[in-house]
Amino acid sequence: MNALFSFTSGLIFGIGLIVAGMANPAKVLGFLDLAGLWDTSLALVMGGAIAVGSIAFALAKNRTQSLLGLPLNLPTATKIDRRLIGGSVVFGIGWGLAGICPGPGLVLLGSGEYLGAVFVVAMLAGMCVFEIFERQPELSSITNSLD
Template identity: 65%
Template sequence: MQTLVAFAVGLIFGCGLILAGMTNPAKVIAFLDLAGPWDPSLALVMGGAMAVASAAFALARSRARSLLGLPMQLPTLKTIDRKLVLGSVAFGIGWGLGGLCPGPALVALASGRHEALVFVAAMLAGMAIHEISSRKIS
């Protein structure tokens, strides 16, 4: 059942990204381009998503188990460290360069954009580099 829910969530999430305009890198870059002709659309994507999700997370926080009886796995880490900030900055630079973040990249890949294939392959390589380096440390 949880697999089926995850599948449906992926479908809804993907359709939301397409409808929102997030799968169009040119639109994402137009949102990030404050000095150019600015397209504020993506602020509404985040606002809309947060408005709905805030209510759900408030409810989720008050429960130990999900509606399917699974453990509620919310992040517990509170430390704000260099890793968090530098990682996020690196992500932001990559996002600004390509106009793609992980979700929209997967959807663009499935829409048959060959540029997205290049991006997703590099992204997976980047994630693998993190995986290898964090295994060496631990």
């Protein structure tokens, strides 16, 4: 049941990305190009998503369980450190390079776009690099010193 709901959620999420224009990297870069001709559409995508999302999170606040009786896994981290900001900056540079973030990357893969598949493989490789560093005590001490 849970898998069915998350499958449907992924499906709606992907349709939303396509409708919004987020699955078109050229449009995303048009939004990120403040100095050129600025396509503000994607600010409205975030606005629309946050408007609906806020209601859901407000509803979830008073609950201890999901509607399927599962625990509500809300993030508990509140620390603002170099890891959070540094990671986000590295992500932003990658996003600005091609105009693709993780969700649209997977949608482009599903559209049969060859470069979408290349992006997803490279992204998984990047995530593996993170895993390798996190699992090796001597390596993670290097990145933990960033905190």
